[in-house]
Amino acid sequence: MLTREEKNRVALLQGTLDLLILRILLFGSEHGQGIARAIQEQSEDVLLVDHGALYPALQRLESKGWISAKWGNSENNRKARFYTLTKNGRKQLLEETSQWRKLARAMGRVLGPEES
């Protein structure tokens, strides 16, 4: 259901969610809801994570061995599954980040200077 406030938000490109998750986890372990919130906040509400897509993504990253999970208690004492970046995940993050930077720069060059 689209509401008005979601209008100027950008849908996530395929494959970017994984990178964002890894990046958020760089600050320390976090549960799914926290990750979604963190992405939203750090993108200044531009990127909105579809919660339904979040958990399969977490599942995927876990199976690749980039993140690991453990049940724990949240700051307000609720049980939640906490995800932590693994050594491999850290490597993957570095790699993907540099690739994104390269892509973004290239896109910027092609698209030219920002108008308006």
Add this chain to the structure above:
Amino acid sequence: MFGRPRRNPQDFSDELQAHLALEAQQLKKEGIPSGEAEMAARRRLGNMVQSEERFYESSRWIWLEQLRKDIHLALRQLAHSKGFTAVALLTLALGIGANTAVFTLVHAVMLQSLPVANPSQLYRLGDTNDCCVIGGYQGSFSIYAYPLYQYLRDHTHQFEQLAAFGAQPSPFSVRRGGDTALPTPLEGEFVSGNYFTMFGVHAAAGRMLLATDDASGAAPVAVLSYRAWQLRYALDPNVIGATFIINGANYTIAGIAPAGFFGDTLRIDPPDLWIPLSAEPIVRGQNSILQHAGDHWLYAIGRLKPGASPGKVQAEADLELKQWLLDQAGSNVSAKERNEIGKQQIHVTPASGGVGSLKEHYKEALRLLMLVAALVLLIACANIANLLLARGTAGRIQASIRLALGAPRRRLIRQTLIESILLALFGGAAGLVVAFLGTRAILLLAFRGARFVPIDAAPSLPVLGFAFGLSLLTGLIFGLVPAFISARIQPAEVLRGANRSTGNSSTLPQKSLVVLQAALSLVLLAYAGILTKSLGNLEHQQFGFETVGRVMVSVSPAFTGYTPDRIYAVYQQLEQRLPQIAGVQSASLSQYSPMEQTNWSSGIHFEGRPEGESASWLRVGPHYFETIGTHLLRGRAVEQRDTPNARMITVVNQAFVKKFFPNEYPIGKRFGMKNPGDYEIVGIVEDAKYLDARDSAWPTFFLPLLQMTKAHWAESGLTRSNFIHDIELRVAGGTRDLEPTIRRTMAEIDPNLTVLKVRSFGEQVSVNFNQERLLARLTGLFGLLALLVATVGLYGITAYSVVRRTSEIGVRIALGASRADVVGMVLGSAILQIGLGLAIGIPVALWGAAILANQLYGVKAYDPAMLAAATAILGASGMLAGLFPAVRAAGIDPLQALRTE
């Protein structure tokens, strides 16, 4: 998909619940009323069930679940079309069964190891299957004199044990001490004392032979096979340690070999009795060759030491052989002989399967049979693929609907393949039953005349594995085409014209398969014809003796220690008493008999000729030629008057005359083995075959029994030529059950003359062609099978196309096509397919016929008559298969056909 740590779905569900709670809490903190917060959180998470489902699908068990469903569906579909399933299963059972049966034989004869400990460590010194007793240099040594074996045993350090055994087991007459019954003949083998130790074989009861048993002066002992213990002595424990009279001498039975142990070689009628080499002089008396350095008669197999290599053994043994030969030659060896010794060598070969004489003998036939069986299976595959295709076309609508409803294409392909493989596995299971029965039939056919062949018809683990693998492969092969077709279905097109017959393009694969079947069937039929003709030529050739109304009695003479006079007395009694048996018209004695595949040959010298020659020879008694039906051409045969002390004479055959007296009158001429003047030629007989039915008769001379220089009696192996191994009887038509009378008469005359077997000359000749018969009969059977399958296939495809084209044919008839036109149209298509099949099959048959060339006798591999016959049979069957549907097509009522549209 494997290897991922499994996470339980409940855990995932818990995580989603936790997420909802956290999100709701956050939203409330941001000021959203509590009822709405939960709703919003739930909304933002999306469909929870879907999320959970996605999690579930990503887990590895999903494909198993789908597989289970696919198998279930496949089983339902197979059960649904019973007729198709039955035909397919039957075809598969025959195809896979035939292959498995042939493989059982291949496995037993070619691949299986001896039932001994670690057979892969066994190596044989030598690589040929020379037999019996050989003198001189062999070039590549395979067979050794006892002193040579001892030398090799003591000097080859790469072997843990090196054992020796007689190259050919021979029948022994065996009687339990105190028994009054007639002695029984048992195949026995001389073996070295370490024989069983080397094989790592342990006694089923008592003990095996030891090195101490194989020493001169040791108490004579013997080991009995489990089979003989079971069959002859009902597993009587008192047999162990009992005294047995073997060829007249006393032995103690030391123990029983384990069940299933058949000695060093897979062979027909394997030994039941193992006797130490040191007992050879007891058995052979003055004819003993144990200490002869020049008579080679033992095979040698050894077990490698851990870490030893066959290459090192070869190097060692080679050197030892040359050293030993040089030692034997003495100090004044000529340069020429030294050079000759330098060329002698030993090839070390793996012996996990023993000496492998059956392997050598049946190698080529088995290879051909494998090929033929594979062709049959290929034809069966084509047939089932065709049936599946026809069904697939019928199932196109179903498949299209599934596709249209969103089923992935690979799921459809998988479904088709699963169905095929299931079908093949069921067919394979049924094939095992066919194989079991087939193997027994094949064994009977392949080893006709054998008392026992140590090959089990029951499928072993490798055979089961073979059948399973073959079934899988078969399923994949015949399932591929239909799977490919169903992958290309265009649902929209199929559903649009659901009931209309569109062009013929969809039957193209089916027609190609029929063409392939026809081609392969032609190849098989042509081969079957050629092989059968060759067998007929072999069996019905001019042998030079009669095969009808003749009986052969093979005997084992235990004449050790007999004087010539005593043997002569025995022979006199035999010649007198045997013709008195009711039904026996004449009887004769001989050293060996025609087509027994035995041959003695010696160097001979002719009076007045300097050069030495060589010829085959055997000793025969009076009436020999008339009894076996060999015609006397000139002079006289061996007669009553040719007593041991009479003037020494000989009768020669035509080949002998042709070779040695091309321009002279031979009667009255003299030749001899030692002295050129020994034998005078008194008669000429026609050529008869003794050794190989494919060869022409060898130059042969016949000597009277016991006519030899007395000085020679005490000396050497020539004495043995006077011991009869065969008695020939000419019997009146309809004479049966002679055997008990013969056995009784023989026992009365001399109990040391044990009857081994009684059989007709026809049978004696027939067993020579076991391999040819096996090939011809099986190829014939497989050819007929292929013809049947191909004909049914052609009928099926033609009938099916008529059904599909009913409306089209109706339109044609309505537009004025005559019945003859319709028949022609349908039949024409069938004939075209068969014709194409022939066009492919004939060149293939001609091209492949070269592999048969070695098997053939009196017929060329390119036999135009056989090829023409095969073509005619296939053409006729094809016409027949096409005719029925064609007639049915002609009977189509156009009104009816168009109305049902």
